[in-house]
Amino acid sequence: MGNDVIRAEGAPAPVGAYPHARRVGPLLFLSGIGPRVPATDAIPGNVVDDTGKLVSYDIEAQCRQVFANVRAVLEASGARFEDLVDVTVYLTDMARDFDAYNRLYADAFQAVDACRTTVEVNALPTAIAIELKCVAAVAS
Numbered sequence: 001m002g003n004d005v006i007r008a009e010g011a012p013a014p015v016g017a018y019p020h021a022r023r024v025g026p027l028l029f030l031s032g033i034g035p036r037v038p039a040t041d042a043i044p045g046n047v048v049d050d051t052g053k054l055v056s057y058d059i060e061a062q063c064r065q066v067f068a069n070v071r072a073v074l075e076a077s078g079a080r081f082e083d084l085v086d087v088t089v090y091l092t093d094m095a096r097d098f099d100a101y102n103r104l105y106a107d108a109f110q111a112v113d114a115c116r117t118t119v120e121v122n123a124l125p126t127a128i129a130i131e132l133k134c135v136a137a138v139a140s
């Protein structure tokens, strides 16, 4: 049974002691990942004041980037977006962001048919408004 740890060049670096993904047999488990831009760690659309406090954020920009980050981890793992089977989505403000996120999710995931769960959480690491936790099933 394959048991591989994946560290993806094209995805934002993990913020702790964990890999981007781990394959166990036909299943590929992705670590939770947010919308940081890989090369810069910037969060697209975030506006901060002089003290570094977050003033506003753009959920659409964050959705596009986090979906791209998931794709980068899958590709580095030899998997495709269409291999996703289960997606858990964490939002920090369901009332504000669900509709936009749900629309962009439909665009990005319509051909995937992965199961999905969306929950609101009080906070996420790295000042992000969305994080995805994914499982894929990969042909051997």
Ligand SMILES: O=C(O)C/C=C/C(=O)C(=O)O
Pocket: 012, 015, 016, 031, 032, 033, 034, 035, 036, 125, 126, 128, 131
């Ligand atoms: O990818 C990010 O920007 C933040 C995600 C962090 C985690 O999921 C974690 O620290 O476990």
